[in-house]
Amino acid sequence: MTTNRTFTMIKPDAVANGHIGNILAMITNAGFRIVSLKLTQLTVADAQAFYAVHAQRPFYGELVDFMSSGPIVAAILEKENAVADFRTLIGATNPAEAAEGTIRKLYATSMGENAVHGSDSDENAAIEGNFHFSGREQF
Ligand code: CMP
Numbered sequence: 001m002t003t004n005r006t007f008t009m010i011k012p013d014a015v016a017n018g019h020i021g022n023i024l025a026m027i028t029n030a031g032f033r034i035v036s037l038k039l040t041q042l043t044v045a046d047a048q049a050f051y052a053v054h055a056q057r058p059f060y061g062e063l064v065d066f067m068s069s070g071p072i073v074a075a076i077l078e079k080e081n082a083v084a085d086f087r088t089l090i091g092a093t094n095p096a097e098a099a100e101g102t103i104r105k106l107y108a109t110s111m112g113e114n115a116v117h118g119s120d121s122d123e124n125a126a127i128e129g130n131f132h133f134s135g136r137e138q139f
Contacts, residue, residue: 005035006082006119007128008090012070013113015039020073023103023116027077030089035076036133042068050131059112066112076129076138083125086118 010023020039028034042050047067054060079085091102095114098105108115119125129138 003122004080004082005076005078005122005129006032006086006125007117007132008075008077008086008119009067009117010073010075011113011115011117012066012072013109014107014115015071015073017107019107019115023107024073026089026103027075027086030079030085032077032079032082032086035078036129036138037073037075038132038137039071039073040132041071044068050128062112074132076125076133083119083122087120090116090118 008027010020014020014023024034044064047064048055051060051063051067054063057063077086089103091098091104091108093104093114094111095104095108098108103116104114119128
């Protein structure tokens with residue numbers, strides 16, 4: 001299994017609000033190396049598959065609609081302790097609870113439109129990274 005890697009998406013809200021550059025700067029300034037990077041858009045089927053683990057949750061439909069509503073930036077990131085350190089950098093899922101200085105505190109607007117995604121385990125980081133990037137797109 002890949003270790004020391006995590007997967008992120010800059011979500012449609014943050015892309016639409018012009019935050020790509022500032023968020024990527026925060027990520028690289030925090031010591032993450034960019035392994036893979038692209039601007040892309042999820043189809044409804046892509047978003048349903050990516051978030052299949054949440055299919056029984058009441059917010060699933062809203063999540064799928066939002067995540068397929070506009071372009072996103074997808075990236076694989078590398079750093080020692082990447083999954084945990086990235087979740088610290090982005091802050092709590094609900095921006096109202098996110099710590100000062102975190103990406104979500106600065107750029108998220110709500111629980112659903114929360115600016116960035118971060119993988120919750122090494123295993124999911126590998127699955128999610130491979131969902132978006134072929135082997136020759138991972139540097
Ligand atoms: P993320 O961690 O990227 O992946 C699951 C997403 O579901 C999460 O970000 C939130 O954007 C979203 N989510 C979680 N809980 C809720 C909720 N109660 N209402 C709407 N969206 C939610």
